[in-house]
Amino acid sequence: MGALTKLRVNGAVRETDAPEGTSLLEVLRNDLDLTGTKYGGGEGMCGACTVLLDGVAVRSCITPISAVGDGAVETIEGCEIDNHLSVVQQAFADQGAMQCGYCVPGMVMSATALLRKNPKATDKEIIEHMDGNVCRCCGYPQMLKAIKSALGAGQ
């Protein structure tokens, strides 16, 4: 058993005894039972594992827990407030912006970061921001509609 690392996840302090080089994704899924964040290759290329670290979208598969420090981690499980979906989650649901759904948690987290940083993002800016999030079902048109509608609704 290694030394304990404390992480701030979805507003709570959580602990893990995983070695410090362990990826944030592994700790979230295996130690903290936060399995909404997905593994899609583990090389930072698909965006399925996207979470927010201090409000910035990061690939948790290539982020070791040693790099997290006391940063605030937000995962898809932290999006709901008082049993209400976030604006972005609701927009994805309303627009039917999911097929198998595997990529959606990462998409939602990336879009959430955009909504906070640039709530007036143009289509081009949305597409550029979301470029690293891959959907194997090619649901991009509905996702773009969902993100535009979320931007219109504000957060």
Ligand code: FES
């Ligand atoms: S699993 Fe992290 S980017 Fe694909």
Ligand code: FES
């Ligand atoms: S909805 Fe299936 S991978 Fe995106």
